Amino acid sequence: MGETKKAQNPFLFYTKLDLVETLGKKAKNLQELLEFLRKAPASSVYYHTHRYLRQHHFLSPEPPNDFAYWVRGMLGDRVLAERLFSMDILDFKNIEELRTALVEIIETHLTANPEYGNRSVPPGYEFHFAKSITFVLPLGFETRTLEEFLKALQRISTHSIYFHMFDSRLRLGRGENDFSLWLKTELEEYGLATKISNLDPYTNTMEGLKQKMCLLIGKELHG
Amino acid sequence: MARLIDYEPFVGKSTIEELSLLAGHLRGKVMQHINATAVGGGVAEILNWLVPLFRDLGIDARWDVIKGNEKFFVITKKIHNMLHGRKEELTKEDIEYYEEVGDFNLREMNFAGDFMFIHDPQPLTLVKKKAEMGRKWVWRCHIDSTLAEPSLWNYLAGYVKDYDAAIFSTTAFSKDLPIRQVIISPSIDPLSDKNKELEEAFIDRILERFQIDKNRPIVTQISRFDYQKDPLGVIKVYRLVKKRIDCQLVLAGGGATDDPEGQKILEMVREESRDDPDIHVLLLPPASDKEINALQRASSVVLQKSLREGFGLTVAEALWKERPVVASATGGIPLQVVHNYTGLLSHTIEGTAGFVKQLLQNPEYAKRLGSNGREHIRQNFLVTRHIRDYLLLMLSLEREGDFIYL
Structure with missing residues (x-):
């Protein structure tokens, strides 16, 4: 050597350590999810795509991001869930790129299947938006x-x-x-x-x- | 009294160091908690361990209790029930008296906190003091108020909006409010009687005492005898399982004696199980934590088939003991049970029975869920995480932004 x-x-x-703050907003269908996703703070997009990793980082394979989990588990839309689940987050350089890709996947799915847009979950099963406040030490x-x-x-x-x-x-x-x-x-x-x-x-x-x-x-x- | 260092074997050195690092930024600050009672109830239970642990971190944590008479607590009990969505008659006089007692406490109490933590609705109106003394005020709501009676919630929100932040146990309990809403889940204490390791011999003695056969599978639900916990549904689940697997059912809980509705449910459960010696209905006296611990540890599968649940910490307790859990997807349960990873989530009696059979027939699978479950609780639902969230909240109240360098 x-x-x-x-x-x-x-x-x-x-x-780093995270504090979770809810934004007091919820979506009962894809249309509402999409609307909020477009304007959600970056820390919210980050939270919903990385929360599972943070909370379940001992599991393998890792469970999907919150959007995929909700779309599959609550909305019952398996095709969209699979698309959201299989996104390769490593392809994106920053949160804005990731947001754009998420929005595009949902928009494309809605264009092909407009009937899914307003298909709503029952009360109590909504998607609740939250964000991470991150402390770096x-x-x-x-x-x-x-x-x-x-x-x-x-x-x-x-x-x-x-x-x-x-x-x-x-x-x-x-x-x-x-x-x-x-x-x-x-x-x-x-x-x-x-x-x-x-x-x-x-x-x-x-x-x-x-x-x-x-x-x-x-x-x-x-x- | 436990000290932070006592948790190191569970969470590791780095977690304890992180807490000290965070607390270092808050040294000398006064954190004052105010609630309605010093003994009994979940909030007092939390404050009993939380306050000394904060002191251990060098933070001047204090705990005060408001004064109120029976009339006041009857009113606040009504408010509590209405927040849960129950129909109650709350009169204008009730509201006036509620505020009057709040004002009395405003005059009587010593407010010293840099951070004021006000727990639940009983002392909510104390926030009136904020206009005079400033400081940071946080309302900690321990109640699932998703079905809160709207006019009552609107009234309470008039006070809540004056706080700097509110804390809810899950995002699902949060509200549309103009203030920050932080999510802090409850936690369990691995050192408490309910969760600490037990000797095999002690567990055996408990099973013997309740005449439970340790050689056949035991399916258990620990909960109050309450309609919302669906004990009758649990018996139906057991009967479906019993058709194929020779198992026993343990329904254990306490606290029914002062609750007429609970008493009725208990009688129904007893009636329903009278002819089956393999159903063990155990009405446990208060301070039965070690017995509950033993029953959970002896279980082959733990159920929490609630129709409605607050956070459902009995699930965390079972997962901590590496038990495979089948639980309803309600309240805080989906945060603890991630389907197929840390347990199984069910929605129906038949589905619950199907999952119980699956777990009893596949011990390796059940073991994997149980061990994932324990790790999930270790990472996310122990007291040290609870302490960390409070520290982060206090730090965030004094700083701006979503990305904070300390």
Whole structure:
């Protein structure tokens, strides 16, 4: 092995915690869902597409996003539910792109099946809109080498993984997860960065994701 | 009295550290809770553990109780029932008296909180103090008010809108209000008698005491004998299962003696089960937490076949014990039971029976649901999550935006 590469700018580990706030609005049919989705705050689109991951990140395969879950479970529209469920969120660089795609899927479905627009669920089964208020906290440690980075990764909570993998990419619009970004720009670990970028955080559990990343880095370090 | 550190074996070091980090931003702040009673009832139960844990985090948490006489509490009981959607006669005089007692407490009480947490409708009108003292005021509604009588809700909303925020247990309970509405689910305490680990021998003794056969499957529902919990429907479920599987049914709960309706239901349940020695109807006295714990742990399947449910924490209790659960998709239950992942959600008697059979015949499947269930509760419904949500709420009241760097 050559000389250990040292980053000029260290990787600063953060964690995040969410508070859920309801928006006091509900939809009883697709038309109402669509109307609200068009103007909902970004933190609401994020909440409904990531809540399951946050609450059920120990499960695999991951249950779908709230929209898909409601459309299938409450509205009973399996085709649309499948389309919403199978969206590849990794394709989107930010929440606005994700919102546009969600709206398009529902609009297209409604154009083909206009009768679904006003098919309503009984009272008590409505879709309730909520949003996340996200608090970001520094964990108070930083790393400069790949070795230090691996050690830190093994130690951090799933909330921290969650922040660096999801929030930074989609909500802060960095376009890529923090880990890959740092490995690339600071350590010039392009191959490793791409491998981590290609891990699908939406079909892995958070713990599984963490283990895969550790494995990849371990391999890079020790062959 | 439990300390935060005692929860570390359940939730891990990082969770406890996160709580300390958050609390560090609130050190020295006074958090004052006001409710209607110091003993009995779910709210007092919550405050009993919540207040000391906040103190453990270095926050000056206080708890005060309003004063009221019988007449006042009869009125607030009516208000409570009407929020649940029950028909009651609430007169203009009742409202006047409700406000009068509120004003009396306004004069008598010491308001010291940087954050004032007012629980349920009894002390709701205390928010009048906000105009004079400022600070942050939060109304914590523990009640499922989805079917609230509209004129009553409109009246109460006149006070609720003066708060800075309201807390509801699920999004489904929230209202169209001009203030922030935060969702904080209730939680269970893994260290309490109802949820702590029990020795096998103790569980066996309890089964023996109630003459339950530990060698045959046990299907259990723990709940008050209340129409909304549908105990008669549970017996029907059991009979459908019993046709194919030799099982026993345990219906255990308490609190029927002071409730005439509950007494009636209990009699109906007893009548319905009289001829079947495999149905165990257990009216448990208060302070039977360890017995309930043992019954849940001994169960092959736990049911919560409620017609209507508040949050339904008995479900969380069963999941925490890794029991496979079949429960109705009502109230807060779908938050706890994600169909096919952490349990099974049902809508009918036949469906419930079908699921119970499925679980009894497939122990591996039942085990997987149970173990997912425990993990779900560990992540989302333990007291530490409850504490965290309160901390985040206080922090958010002093900051702007949906993305907050601390």
